[in-house]
Amino acid sequence: MRDTDDIGSNPTDNPALSDLIAARFSRRAALGGGLAAATVGFLGGGVLTAAAAEAGSAGSDRDKGKPHQLLGFAEVPTSTADTVVVPEGYTYDVLIPWGTPLLSSGPAWKKDGSNTAAEQAQQVGMHHDGMHFFPQGGGWDGPRRGLLVVNHEYIDQVLLNPDGATPMTAEKVAKALAAHGVTVIQIRLENGKWSPVDSRYNRRITGATPVAFSGPVSLKHPELTSNNPPLGTLNNCAHGVTPWGTYLACEENWNGYFGTDDASWTPTVLESRYGVTRAGFGYNWHKADARFDLAVNRKELNRFGWVVEIDPFNPRSTPVKRTALGRIKHEGATVTEHNGRVVVYTGDDENREYLYKFVGTSSWKRLLSQGKSPLDHGTLYVAQFNGDGSGTWLPVVWGSGPLTTAGGWADQADVLIRARQAADALGATKLDRPEWVAVHPHTKDVFVTLTNGSAGPTPVNPRATNIYGHILRFRETGHDNTATTFSWDIFAFAGDPAYQPEGQFVPETQPLFGSPDGLWVDPDGRLWIETDISNSSQNLASRKYDRIGNNALLAADPSTGEIRRFLTGPRGCEITGLITTPDQETMFVNIQHPGEATTAWGSPTVDNPRAVSNWPEFDPTGRPRAATVVIRKIDGGKIGT
Ligand code: FEO
Ligand code: CA
Ligand code: CA
DSSP: OOGGGGTOOOOSOOOBHHHHHHHHHHHHHHTTOHHHHHHHHTTHHHHHHHHHHHHHHHOOGGGTTSOOOSOOSOOOOOOOSSSOBOOTTEEEEEESOTTOBSSTTSOOOOTTSOOOHHHHTTBOOSSEEEEEEEEOSSGGGGGGEEEEEEEEOOOOHHHHSTTTTSSOOHHHHHHHHHHSEEEEEEEEEETTEEEEOOOTTOEEEOTTSBOEEESSSOTTSGGGOOSSOOBOOOOEEEEEEOTTSOEEEEEOSGGGGOBOSOTTOOOOHHHHHTTOOSSTTSOOGGGTOGGGBTTTSGGGGGGOSSEEEEOTTOTTOOOEEEGGGOSSOBOOOEEEEETTEEEEEEEBOSEEEOEEEEEESSOHHHHHHTTOOTTTSEEEEEEEEOTTSEEEEEEOOTTSTTOSTTTTOOSHHHHHHTHHHHHHHHTOOBEEOEEEEEEOTTTOOEEEEEOOBOSOOOTTOTTSSBSSOEEEEEEEGGGOTTOSEEEEEEEEEOBOTTSTTGGGGSOTTSOOBOOEEEEEEOTTOOEEEEEOOOTTTTTOGGGTOTTTOSOEEEEEOTTTOOEEEEEEOOTTOEEEEEEEOTTSSEEEEEEEOTTOOBTTTBOOOSSOTTSSOOTTTOOTTOOOOOEEEEEEETTOOOTTO
């Protein structure tokens, strides 16, 4: 996502994680372990146990007796080419690029960007992001047919319309809204190729789809009063999948869509805390649609910043905003469970923001049997990281700590609407932009990407300005993800060891990568890492990113720390959205915003939308299109082995 995440809206004095890491590093170094030991040390014995568990549970019969080897592919080099590169022995295909009609009878994509808003609403959206594959049919058919559900995080208005973003019109706002949201589309594997199916499940949820609210914050809450019915979801970044088979789309940088030309409008403290400004991110929708005009429809923006539950198997279902998970800039909503209780991890991706988790009150099956949503009944927590490697989950609950009437908090709805400020008051720990969260299926360890940030510089910060990012690892006490305490360390630092001092934490043998963002642990325990280096840094020596190349997908072995680069993307893109079929023989990966304006390669224009990239079609009169890529082994077999 765009660089606006870097700016930050957190004015508090809560400690930043960089301070705490620095404290731990200097302590370990003083003890003689050195930095390398500090990086790999903290879960030592437990990880060896986990590795043994992985070797036992991940291997098939034919693997028995062979040494444990999670990563079996030949690493690909860094790339600056305008293409996708996969390892030798692998192949890739392009599936459902932006503008693909949901049904074969639907409106065809027009390569000059001239599809109407109504047509875009019947086509796959732009800028694919978080994604899940829901298999359909049991047994042999499960890996061959299913629903692919894809978030469309944001849009590029220069590429979306034949004449770009100017002038802004009601039709352009409508098309932009239609290009956002979520796609549900059935796909099938036939003769080695995945294709969309004309299915009753195929649907779009957009920025204009009717939605409902549930949980402690009612749509009747005065802070949610608006001139229009509740419509749509925006900036759906990463996602989650519930054990009951629904999809969670998360609303991240929703603040950027709102603006006003009314010079008398000034933000409240609450609005400033969420980065709301008169100019927004420059979309200018407010010029053509009063829904997005802060001076006309001020509370509309409070209807965004939520986690949205979607039932892909019921095409007529209404998406529901689950308010118990709080109102922040949700990167994702990673779901796991312990003894039937649901646990949802969610990062607030902005510089100096926090990591949250939601824990259900009782088993999700019991709650569902009582007609209750497991996402409406639980406790929201925010993470506090202690300098000794321990951590505490602080309840973001009205009546707890400072969150009282005397402290200025009316009720739980008030706490959830102002979740960032509640977390400030609790003393949560600032992070360098928490992005995706992944839970290891065997160890239940939790990995979190901190993509980059500038919570520093601080005197003891090991990376005073964190331009490359790193990956945190947690172990909840007792391997119980509902626990309120945990231990933590750093799994890996991204970066380029050629640059000091940032490089001092990066092993020379580690593949170059930067700005880790997407994360997923596959059923065998491979940790997949997707990068989102900003286009203002990518491929630039001035930003210490010249050797790292285009964005990439890497795989790591959590038990050994080994990392290998698996895929590199075309120019201007980020790599995101990642899932395999249950047999792990097909991997789906999203190529988001190929051809976006970059400092290194230039900017697309109305006259030349191909200035940066023309992936995937390389049509001399076409334009770049975000798409899902489908990765398979040429000779079959599990991806990554
Ligand atoms: Fe949408 Fe934080 O990336
Ligand atoms: Ca990112
Ligand atoms: Ca992201």
